[in-house]
Amino acid sequence: MTTPETSPKSTPAKGKTTTFTLLRAIVHLRTWWREAVIEDVDQDSCIEGIRGESLFTSRYVFMICMSAGIAVLGLLLSSPAVVIGAMLLSPLMSPIIGAGFALATGDFLWLRRCGRALLLGSLIAILFCAAIVFLSPLQTVTSEIAARTRPNLFDLLVALFSALAGTYAMIRGRMGTIVGVAIATALMPPLAVVGFGLATFNWTVFGGSLMLFVTNLITIAITAALMARLYGFRTRLTEKQTRLQDVGIFVVFVILAIPLFLSLQTITFEARAAGQIRSTIEEAFVEEARIDQLDINFEADPLQVEASMLTPEFERKAEANVARRLERALGRPVAVEIDQFRVGTDPGAAEQAQLERAREEEQERASAEQVGNLTERLALVAGVPLTDVTLDRDNRRALADARALEGLGLEGYRTLERRAAADMEGWDVRLRPPALPLPSIPLDDEGALGSEGEEAASLVQWAASRTRLPVSLSGPDGAVTALAERMREAGIPVTIDDGRQTGQIVARWAGPQS
Template identity: 55%
Template sequence: MSQSAPAARGLAPTSGGGSRLGRFAARLTGPLGSWWRGSVIPGIEHRAVIAKVDDEASLTPRYAFMILMSAGIAVLGLLLSSPAVVIGAMLISPLMGPIIGLGFGIATIDGNEIRRTAMTLAAGIVMAVLFTALVVFFSPIKDVTSEIAARTRPNLFDLMVALFSALAGAYAMIRGREGTIVGVAIATALMPPLATVGFGLATLNATVFFGALLLFVTNLMTIAIAAAVMARLYGFGPKLTSRQSGMQAGVIIVVFLALAIPLGYSLSQIAWEARAQRQAREVLAEQFPRQAKIDQLDIDFAGDPLTILATVLTPQFRSRAGALGEARLAKALGRPVKLSLDQFRVGTAAGDAEAAQLASASASAASLKERENAALVGRELALLAGVPAEAVLVDRDKRLAQVRANPLPGATLATYRALEQRLSAAEPQWTLQLIPPPLPLPDISLDGEELGDEGEANLALAIWAARRTGLALTVSGRANQSQIVLTKLSEAGISATSNDSSISSADVRLAWAFQTGAP
């Protein structure tokens, strides 16, 4: 490296010049500042450090290869939910080099260095995300594992981890303590969030994608800024004017606030959820004898109302525990709550410990099987209705599944009822309701004053359609025959009115009230 290049990048340490910021810092630190500038900074091999930073931040074939290998290991570790494999990806990831190089470029206000390291970093990010997305796309496993979920909700603590790790990493780079970088790489975990971003991209999961992206950006910006602060502290970039130093300080403050505010909110939300978990356990425990044990407690915080699934091992059943617990939980948490409570009776003697453990396992397995069965019923009903699974309303407590069907080509009301009956026969423990579109209703034929077999079947179909849709009907026909059909509909609990328009046909015609303009 030439003699002029180090000077241009501000490698020669000085006391801060005559800038107001430098004079203020000198007065503030006093003897400690003099000792730092006179003893510590001169001991730093600035040229060697810059050369090392430049080498670590270069876009080379080795860098690209290690990015791809690290990304591949990370995404496989995430899919397998293996912390050991994920740690292996952290150790070989070369992303720390260009991020620290970016920090040094910011410290010295070196535009060329900032552009170079930013391009290296951008190339690594794009390669990692696309490669991991490709792996996930062809993988038969696309479930959100615990390792993936852990990287979708960054909070203020993640920013603090990145800050402390970055300070340690920059110190290790400046002071020649490269061994420390291994621990820093594990702490900041730069590659796993990128692999999680790739997973979110491949599965079109926006929650995973943006959550992991925020975690990576938090680590990236925090490391770069912390590296810049350490570089300035150790005498890199001393040629800056007071205006440039002020700009640096302003950028650092703005970036930290931009990251800290949403991450702080996320931390407060996580803290509230932890308190809600504790309060839910306390409230449920109050409904049972002291020997009872809450074996499982799951809360869906995204639901409205909050959905709480709980399993209790108790020596004594409490019939009103669910209703009382739901009311008290709503009061304690300050939000509407829907509680699904399963009680399993176990003994209280010491010899019953093994039985309690077996009951606990059975309770968990039964609850899991129940949820899986509910999800299966929802998917089957959605398939019949031609709608996405999310459109199905499933009430696991009442074993009720309901969906509003899309119009199917050539389908009639009889078609939809047949589909409902077919699935109901396959799932006899569930009440399945397929709400049809308001298709034309059948005519009701009468033989004098009596309904024939065909008339009875058509009337039953009309009653089914009216119950499912909740819509009122109008009845048109001869007065005496219309009255017979009106009476039958009223007995079935269907709202129906007579249409004033008379027809000469022997059949009674039914129509939806909204189509005839009836009140």
């Protein structure tokens, strides 16, 4: 006898009950959404607010130029803080979201105006950045620039989630959230990199950054349109046009996702390949060996691997063995070059050598930066180009010929030299002044150098040592003879003229003045 629980007729009844319950839940959810969420949105006020910020105005152009200028300078300096400053302005965010709302509501006049603002704003930003890069002495692809040349699927997802947050903030009147959204989507830095690529004719950089910008732009606009539809913004589109719009949005997302997914695959392969290369090199040496530096060029054919190893034992066939194993693992030709440096056999010898080498590299970088600062300071105080500063790194000397500045005396040039030499302990920094008239050297009542006389004599001696011109002294015999002997010991040629001035020593240039 069949029980009700095991009856075959009971299963369809359960299925129908489940379907009915699910449909009823969906109906209740839609009703709640309309009454509790959509009815609470002031659509007219929201549309007017977005429309007012999304059109092409003089303020919009000014903010475009300021944001672009900050972005490109931050990229050239490789300064994340400066780049974030450009993101905060985010003048392109409003017309992009405006285009999404115009698309959702079927207001094609508004859509054309947003498109015009976006096109002109993008062109202005690209050309403005290109002009700055073209005039700049810095045209190197920095890490901040390189980071925006290879968009992938994750960039699309970042733009998607950011657009959801930004559109929600505009609809619900929480505009403060836009700041975080602007940083996440980072619309202006990719445009600045496009300008960099245009100015330097680097089409790889140009194309990659343009792809990233287009990805962010389209994703934000389409997501804004979907959010506007979800919040029930009134539309002029028919039901058939709405369905076609849905299909078009889906197709655009797929078209964007395919190349970005392929790019993500490439990045994933390179990350895995780098790990494989590192482990293969380590396995070719003894356990105590350490990799000090590893450079991989995936663009080269064959793939190029350059490594530095700190090892207690040299491996003669390491390069051939590593290349052979990597070719089997990666399925492509590999050229391997390994520089081996012998370290002690102690367990921590490799680590210690690595630390010491890192410290040396850090000291070299700090020293190079210090010398660069010295060159800039010395060129600035001398009023000459950087190329006119003479540097002798081996002997730690720096020299520049100062231009004549109206109203500046020898004491002023000596002060400028001291400023240039600040924080440069161990360096002989010299600023060669023009051959200006030398000061008289006062004597005290006893015919000796007092404090004022010592200061004046020191200035004369400094000027003579910098210009390398001979000096003529005249004055009381005892004081002149003593000062002349002191200056000769300092390597300064001195002649003594007949003169019986009392109370001071007169100093003049004895040679040709330049």
